[in-house]
Amino acid sequence: MAYKVEKATQIADNxxxxxxNAPHVAKNAHAGQFLVIRIDDSGERIPLTISAAKEDLVRIVFMTVGKTTTYLSKLKVGDEILDVAGPLGHPSEIKEWGHCVVIGGGVGIACLPILAKALQDAGNRVTGIIGARNEKLLLLADELEENCDELVICTDDGSRGFHGFPADILKQKLEDKNIDAVWIIGPAIMMKITSMATIPYNVKTFVSLNPIMVDGTGMCGSCRVTIDGETKFACVDGPEFDAHLVDWDELMNRQRIYPEQEKQSLELFHE
Ligand code: FAD
Structure with a gap:
């Protein structure tokens, strides 16, 4: 069985x-879960977060960073993907927390709509904070306006919304209000720095880790991360973990172990 692309759109720079169309994924998907795709039989498997699910359809939002994401960006309506495995990973911890803040950086913003909606449906007040380098890289702001009680937009260069980082807004919110839980999804360095803001307030803070991941089912060990001194597999134990327990330096070092191979693979693809 192959999986048909029903809609393909560029939504921001890259x-x-x-x-x-992946009914088994769409019907069972929960906030926080991901899928693993393989475009064709010579392709590698890559993990992507489930950004939305509606009837038989599942949405992925991705940035073109290398060979497979570039190949994926060239697919058109009617093209087929060979494998879509999922939903994988544990869902986000959805319950009645009270006031939740969901923060997205860059392409990590794509994970927020399904999370914000699930938190709202569970009776929470949801504040969204999204940040990108500039307004051309901002995504899904209109959709998030609908799924959050309040949305703050930040850009590093001030081209839209607050001129600064989501961490600056989070600090203000922590000073002003009672916040019960925070989710931060984005590049590892952004998750590390932003999650430091909640330590003095002792607020439960989740991050969705994005180590290099291959099989997605706990067999290969590529996605191992250290949480509170213990080895965990992001694919089956996560991908969400308590931000204050993550060994960030190890995660960031392991994300950069194949730069030469990734460069060569993209060059060969362009030839
Ligand atoms: P490559 O040239 O192979 O690599 C470029 C960079 O991408 C690498 O340096 C590395 O940091 C990362 N990467 C490479 N291979 C993998 C891999 N197998 N697994 C994870 N990271 C890899 N990206 C999105 O744009 N949108 C998402 O919703 C999203 N969700 C993710 C969810 C999870 C649970 C994980 C682990 C990663 C997610 N990613 C997401 C990252 C995405 O998987 C990588 O961007 C993609 O695999 C890059 O493949 P490539 O061939 O295009 O790039």
Whole structure:
């Protein structure tokens, strides 16, 4: 069985959205879970977060960073993807927390709509904070306006919204209000720095880790991360973990172990 692309759109600079017909994933997907795709039988497997699910369709939003994401960005409506495995990983811890803040950086913003909606449906007040380098890289702001009680937009260069980082807004919110839980999803360095803000307030803070991941089912060990001194596999134990327990330096070092191979693979793809 192959999986048909039903909608393919570029939504920001180097960022694309695909809606894929994958009924078994769409019907069982929860906030925080991901899927693993393989475009064709010579392709590698890559993990992507489930950004939305509607009837038989599942949405992925991705940034073109290398060979497979570039190949994926070239798919058109009607094209087929060979494998879509999922939903994988543990869902986000959705319950009645009270006031939740969901923070997205860069392409990590794509993970927020399904999370914000699940938290709202569970009776929480949801504040969204999204940040990108500039306004051309901002995504899904209109959709998040609908799924959050309040949305703050930040850009590093001030081209839209607050001129600064989501961490600056989070600090203000922590000073002003009672916040019960925070989710931060984005590049590792952004998650590390932003999550430091909640330590003095002792607020439960989740991050969705994005180590290099291959099989997605706990067999290969590529996605191992250290949480509170213990080895965990992001694919089956996560991908969400308590931000204050993550060994960030190890995660960031392991994300950069194959730069030469990734460069060569992209060059060969362009030839
Ligand atoms: P490559 O040239 O192979 O690599 C470029 C960089 O991407 C690498 O340096 C590395 O940091 C990362 N990467 C490479 N291979 C993998 C891999 N197998 N697994 C994880 N990271 C890898 N990206 C999105 O744009 N949108 C998402 O919703 C999203 N969700 C993710 C969810 C999870 C649970 C994880 C672990 C990662 C997610 N990523 C997401 C990252 C995405 O998987 C990588 O961008 C993609 O695999 C890069 O493949 P490539 O061939 O295009 O790039």
């Amino acid at each position: 960022i694309f959205e695909l809606w894929i």
